[in-house]
Structures are given as C-alpha cells and as structure tokens.
Amino acid sequence: MAMENTSKESICSIVQAQRDFFRSGSTLDDDFRLKQLKRLLKALKEWEKPLYEALWADLHKSREEAFLTELSIVEGEIKNHLKHLKRWMRREKHSTPLKMTPSRSYVVSEPLGSALIIAPWNYPVQLLLNPLVGAISAGCTAILKPSPYVPTVSSVVEQMIEATFDEKYIAVVQGNREVNKALLEQRFDIIFFTGSPALGRTVMEAAAKHLTPVVLELGGKSPCIVDKGAELKVAARRIAWGKTLNAGQTCIAPDYLLIHKSLKEEFVEEFKSALKSLHGKDAKSSSHYVRMVSDNAFERVVGYLADGEVVVGGGYDAAERYIEPTLLDGVSPDAKVMQEEIFGPVLPMLTFERREEVVKFITEREKPLALYYFGKEDKGWKVVARTSSGGACINDTIMHIANENLPFGGVGNSGLGSYHGRLSFDVFSHRRAVVATPVWIDLPFRYMPYKLFSIVKKIL
Numbered sequence: 319m320a321m322e323n324t325s326k327e328s329i330c331s332i333v334q335a336q337r338d339f340f341r342s343g344s345t346l347d348d349d350f351r352l353k354q355l356k357r358l359l360k361a362l363k364e365w366e367k368p369l370y371e372a373l374w375a376d377l378h379k380s381r382e383e384a385f386l387t388e389l390s391i392v393e394g395e396i397k398n399h400l401k402h403l404k405r406w407m408r409r410e411k412h413s414t415p416l417k418m419t420p421s422r423s424y425v426v427s428e429p430l431g432s433a434l435i436i437a438p439w440n441y442p443v444q445l446l447l448n449p450l451v452g453a454i455s456a457g458c459t460a461i462l463k464p465s466p467y468v469p470t471v472s473s474v475v476e477q478m479i480e481a482t483f484d485e486k487y488i489a490v491v492q493g494n495r496e497v498n499k500a501l502l503e504q505r506f507d508i509i510f511f512t513g514s515p516a517l518g519r520t521v522m523e524a525a526a527k528h529l530t531p532v533v534l535e536l537g538g539k540s541p542c543i544v545d546k547g548a549e550l551k552v553a554a555r556r557i558a559w560g561k562t563l564n565a566g567q568t569c570i571a572p573d574y575l576l577i578h579k580s581l582k583e584e585f586v587e588e589f590k591s592a593l594k595s596l597h598g599k600d601a602k603s604s605s606h607y608v609r610m611v612s613d614n615a616f617e618r619v620v621g622y623l624a625d626g627e628v629v630v631g632g633g634y635d636a637a638e639r640y641i642e643p644t645l646l647d648g649v650s651p652d653a654k655v656m657q658e659e660i661f662g663p664v665l666p667m668l669t670f671e672r673r674e675e676v677v678k679f680i681t682e683r684e685k686p687l688a689l690y691y692f693g694k695e696d697k698g699w700k701v702v703a704r705t706s707s708g709g710a711c712i713n714d715t716i717m718h719i720a721n722e723n724l725p726f727g728g729v730g731n732s733g734l735g736s737y738h739g740r741l742s743f744d745v746f747s748h749r750r751a752v753v754a755t756p757v758w759i760d761l762p763f764r765y766m767p768y769k770l771f772s773i774v775k776k777i778l
Contacts, residue, residue, distance in 0.1 A: 321466045321473070323493030326500045329461075333504045335486040336432050336459040345429060345457040345487070348407050352400060354454045354483070358447070359396045361482040362389060368474045369443055376442075376468040378609040379564070387564065388443040391720075395448050398722050398739055399455045406455070406743050414753075417777050421755040427747040429457030430531070431507030436498065436521070438513045439465035439611050440567040440661075445535075446475060449510045450488070452742030458508070462490045463501060467611050506530055508746060512569075514659075515684075515731050522734075533735035533745055535569070536728050537659050538686040542572035542715065543676055543701065544581060545693030552713070553692040554588035557665075558596055560690070560715030562643045565608040566663040567615075570688040570708075572715055573660055575645075576676050579669040586645065590630050593643050602633075602640050610639040610662065619662030622646075625653040626666055651679075673697065677704045685730035690715045708732050 344350060362369075366389065373379040373388065410425040433453045437446035446464050453460040462479065464472035476490040483489075491497060502509075502524035511521045512535040525532045542560075544553055561572050577585055597604045610616040616639040623632060626646030633642035641663050649656060649666040656666060670676050680689070681704070689707035691698040698712035708728035709718040719726055719738075727736025737745050763774045 321469045321492045321494075323497050324491040329491055329497070329500050329504065332461060332485060332489045332491070333432065333506075336461065336489070339484075339486040340429070340431050340459045345459065348404055351407075351454060351457055352403060354487075355396050355400050355403070355451065357482050358451070358454065359393065359400075361478050362393060362396075362447075365474065365478040369471070369478075372468075372470040372474040373443070375470040376439075377564070377567075377611060378607070380606045383564070383606060383608070384443075388441055391444050392447045392451065394722060395451045395738070395742065399451055399743065402740065403455055403743070406740060409752075418753070420759065421753050424752045424754065426750045426752055427456070427743070428750050430746055430748055431458060433458040433460040433508045433510060433746060434463070434501060434504075434506045435460055435510045436463045436501070436513065437465060438569075439467035440564060440569070442468045442471040443475065445512045449512075449533075449737065449742070452737055452746045453510075454488075455743045456746035458746050459486075460488050461501070461506075462488065463498065464490065464492065466492065466494050508533070510737075510745075511535065518733070533737065534728070534733045535726075535735075535737075536687065536731065536733040537569040537661075538684055538728070538732040539573040539656070539659055540570055540686040540688040540690070540707070541676075541680050542575050542690040543692065544575065544577040544585060545673065545676075545691065545697060546578050546580065547694040547697065548581065548692040549713075550581060550585055550588050551592075554585060555592040555595070556713075556715050557690070557692075558589055558592035558643065561665050562593070562596065562601075562607070562663050563716065565610060565641065566619075566665075567608065567611060567661050568716070570716055570719060571661075572665065572688075572690055573686070574649075574656060575665055575667040576670055576679065577667060579671050582647075582667070582669055586629055586647075589645055593630065597643065601642055602635065602638070607640075610641060613639065615639075615662070616641065619660065619664055622655040622660060622662070622664045622666075625649055625655040629667075631663075673701065677701065680705050685728070685732055687728045687732040688715075688718070706730070708736075 370381045370384050373384045412423045414421055414423040435449045464475055479490045505528045508531050509525050510533045515536045518534040518536045597607050601607045620634050626649035629645050629647045631642040631644035643663045646666045685706045687708040689710040691701050691712050695712055702710050711718050722739040725736035725741050726738045727733050
C-alpha cells in the first residue's frame with residue numbers, strides 16, 4: 319500500500335484552520351478537553367480490531383504485543399489524564415516575598431497553541447497518540463504525521479482520527495520526507511518529534527527559524543551491563559525479552575552487551591535457553607516474533623552479522639524480512655555494529671574485567687536513551703551515578719517506560735525534553751507567572767523619586 323502525499327496547499331489550509339480554531343478559545347475549557355480525551359479513548363476501543371490487523375500487516379506484530387506495547391499504553395495515558403487533568407489545570411498559588419506585600423503570586427498553565435507531532439514506524443500507534451494525549455490535555459490543536467513505512471497503520475489511524483475529531487482541531491497528514499519538509503516550513507507553537515538523531519537535527523534547525531520549542535525523542539546505542547553478582551538466568555531472560563521485543567526495533571532496546579569476562583560462557587547458554595523459552599525452537603514460526611519493517615532495514619541489520627562471530631542465532635530469510643535473534647562475540651569497538659544504532663535483533667557482546675572500564679567505555683560515547691545494569695543493586699547505582707542516559711533500569715530492561723509517573727525522554731544526542739503523565743501536560747503548556755496586586759493600598763516606595771530609599775534598600 320502506497321501512501322499519497324498530502325499536498326502543500328492542504329497543509330497550509332489545515333495549519334491556518336487550526337490556528338484560527340485555537341485563537342477562538344474553544345480548547346481552553348476543562349470540560350472541552352475532558353470530552354476530547356473521552357472521545358479518543360472511545361475511538362481506541364472502537365478501532366481496536368482494525369489497529370491490531372494493521373499492526374500485523376505492517377510489522378507482523380501479534381495482538382498480545384500490540385496491546386502491551388501500543389494500545390494499553392495509550393489507554394493508560396488517557397485514563398491518567400482524565401483522572402488528574404482538572405487538578406493540573408488549577409491556578410497554582412505560590413509564596414510572595416514580604417517586599418511585594420500585599421500582592422499574590424500564581425502560576426497558570428496555558429496551552430502553547432498549534433502542535434505538530436511527527437511519529438516513527440516502530441511503535442506507530444503509541445508514539446503518535448501518546449503525545450496527542452498531552453496536546454489535548456494541555457488545550458492545543460494538533461497535526462499528526464504518521465510514518466509512511468507502516469502504510470496500513472497510518473491509513474487506519476487517519477480514518478480513526480477523521481471519524482473522531484474535526485480537522486480544524488486534530489488532523490492527520492500523510493506522506494514522505496517531502497511532506498515533512500512542507501510541514502516544517504510552517505510555523506507551529508511546538509513540534510514533538512520521535513525518530514533518529516539525524517532527523518532530529520533537521521527538525522531542530524527548522525524550528526529555530528521561528529524559535530519554536532521542540533521535544534525530540536531520539537535514540538542511540540543503549541548499553542546493557544552484566545556484572546559479577548548478576549542472576550544470570552533472570553538477566554538473560556530479561557535481556558532476551560528486551561532485545562527481541564518488536565524484533566529489536568525499539569529505541570530503548572539493549573543495543574550492545576558489556577559482560578564480565580568470567581560470565582560470558584554461562585551467559586551465552588542462558589541466553590539460548592531464554593530465547594527458546596520466549597520464541598520456541600524456531601522464532602520464525604512464532605506468532606509473537608515481529609519482522610523487519612522494510613527490505614532496507616533487513617539488509618542493513620543482516621550486514622551487521624559479518625562484524626563478529628555468531629554464537630547464537632544468525633539465521634535470516636529475506637522473503638519474510640525475518641532475522642533470527644542473534645548474539646555476536648568477538649566484536650571490535652570500531653566495528654560498524656558498534657557505531658550505529660542497530661534497531662534489530664542482533665546483540666553484539668564485549669567483555670570487561672573492571673567496572674571502571676564500563677564507565678569509561680560508555681562515557682566516551684554519545685549519551686544513550688537507556689542504560690541497563692544487571693548485578694548487585696548498590697553497584698548498579700554507582701554505575702548510574704557515573705554515567706548519563708535518558709533513563710535506566712537496574713536488573714531489568716525496557717520497564718522504565720511502563721511507569722507513567724516517570725519522565726520518558728533522552729539527553730544529549732538521545733533527545734531533548736520528556737513526557738508521560740503530568741509531564742505530557744506540561745510539555746505542551748507554558749507555565750505563566752501572574753502577580754495579582756490589590757488597589758486598596760499603593761505603597762510609594764517603588765516610585766520615583768525613591769523617597770526613604772535607605773529603608774527600602776534594607777527591606778530588599
């Protein structure tokens with residue numbers, strides 16, 4: 319299925335219509351926002367089956383995985399906002415210093431305005447609609463740009479949004495990078511982009527022309543450390559799960575393994591066992607094992623197999639874009655597989671003897687989106703303290719994204735800004751300072767010609 323590009327004229331028309339609608343003040347009321355969140359929740363329920371079918375068609379993603387990693391996350395986000403939105407919207411009273419008596423000080427959250435949300439293909443429902451929840455909650459309008467690499471999902475999402483919302487409030491535009499370019503030529507009040515660091519730079523450059531704030535959810539090479547003291551069976555199972563979820567096409571998937579030299583042989587065997595437990599003897603025949611999104615992605619990831627010795631897996635089938643979960647040994651830090659984000663089910667393995675080597679290796683590279691440590695918890699906290707990443711797990715992978723009370727986002731090369739829960743509301747809002755001063759008294763000290771200045775100076 320080929321997606322037809324939305325014309326530049328249509329984009330300009332939608333942008334103007336949404337700007338006019340926002341200026342009308344229609345999105346400001348809490349009842350309006352709550353109603354729209356409920357409509358989105360209802361739409362997810364009504365379109366659940368078509369979304370599952372589309373995710374299977376584009377990615378071979380099972381209903382169970384689609385629910386766990388896509389729909390349930392969006393539903394949970396909506397329900398969280400429905401529960402707390404009125405409280406988040408309340409005017410916050412803040413303390414006022416004595417020098418400003420009898421004024422009162424407040425912070426008001428106001429919507430930024432017109433939002434552009436550009437989503438990737440790997441979690442095409444979650445990563446498009448989760449930011450939308452924040453935009454609706456904050457009182458913004460939104461243009462959604464799904465990925466052309468998952469055309470079935472993008473088409474279903476467009477139909478769902480068109481059936482649920484007026485285009486002047488929330489709209490979907492479709493197409494390739496030419497459409498992205500046309501969108502980025504427009505002026506928005508916030509751009510929320512999820513994708514690669516390279517495209518993130520393009521978005522940030524375009525946004526700079528209008529001084530538009532951006533949220534960049536990017537990626538990078540997330541390290542996974544297996545240290546002495548790790549429970550290897552548990553570690554292997556959780557790493558295998560995190561790496562093969564969505565066939566490794568996850569921005570926070572373990573990207574490479576740093577394992578203590580003394581644990582390597584035992585870990586390899588436990589990793590084999592974990593894969594068999596998760597996907598059976600033949601992952602290709604498993605209904606829960608996702609395929610690569612495109613021929614180009616397949617060829618790129620298969621190319622990494624030559625960068626080391628295959629000790630687990632290594633099979634592939636171009637006709638199905640299938641790549642077996644693979645563990646590579648004997649990998650050079652300079653190999654291509656260690657320079658690029660893998661975004662596939664290939665896990666290169668390097669060994670270390672001292673924890674200091676791990677810290678040095680990680681901190682000499684770009685800051686990753688995630689960091690995973692397996693071993694004694696106190697040692698894990700020390701590694702966390704000495705490194706930097708968007709998020710981290712000690713003795714687990716992926717799960718920090720599952721807690722809507724935690725910020726999700728990158729740092730440095732892996733992103734800018736964070737969201738989920740209250741932060742999703744905040745990221746599409748401006749926290750506006752307001753001072754309210756009564757008129758029943760008007761102290762003369764601040765006015766020229768500054769009488770009694772010596773007394774005022776002491777107060778200040």
